[in-house]
């Protein structure tokens with residue numbers, strides 16, 4: 671089925687993984703929505719299902735095209751997951767980037783270009799988190815799946831990350847789903863919020 675809502679960027683219909691869901695969600699260009707819930711409620715599993723990384727029920731569309739029409743790797747490049755714990759497999763930072771990030775982009779998260787030469791084993795958890803955010807943005811995804819993207823950051827760096835993500839959504843027309851525990855932050859960054867309830871039901875959070 672092809673969808674023809676001209677301004678609709680993304681749709682998930684009946685998305686469920688195990689007992690988590692179903693999630694009914696549409697995203698417009700530039701929108702960021704929040705996803706919260708108790709620890710272990712299933713937020714990360716839902717993000718992995720949205721990235722088509724794990725088997726799931728339901729259907730998804732991007733720019734009107736069904737997920738099934740795209741190769742899984744192509745879907746994951748367009749609907750890109752920033753996991754809570756990033757993976758690093760080269761010795762230094764630079765080779766992990768599909769395209770060299772600009773000095774401006776690095777500076778936006780507090781780095782000098784020399785960071786690209788740094789060894790991975792010297793990175794702090796917050797440095798890894800900021801660099802992983804820059805890395806996923808270089809893919810220029812249409813939908814960003816953000817799993818607690820500022821959990822390891824101090825307030826200044828968290829605000830820098832929030833501003834960079836907002837600037838990317840505004841400039842590209844992409845959308846984001848932001849998993850977080852900090853309700854004040856979610857209210858600031860998200861246009862609306864969903865909550866994974868005990869038992870796995872996902873509801874729009876009217877209190878947010």
Ligand SMILES: Nc1ncnc2c1ncn2[C@@H]1O[C@H](COP(=O)(O)OP(=O)(O)OP(=O)(O)O)[C@@H](O)[C@H]1O
Nearest residue numbers: 688707708709710711712713714715716724754866
């Ligand atoms: N492949 C899987 N199959 C079955 N259960 C799983 C699988 N992966 C994770 N789980 C379980 O599902 C539950 C939800 O995990 P998930 O990582 O999605 O929680 P979360 O809401 O993101 O939690 P947190 O806020 O602590 O990061 C956990 O109890 C976890 O052990």
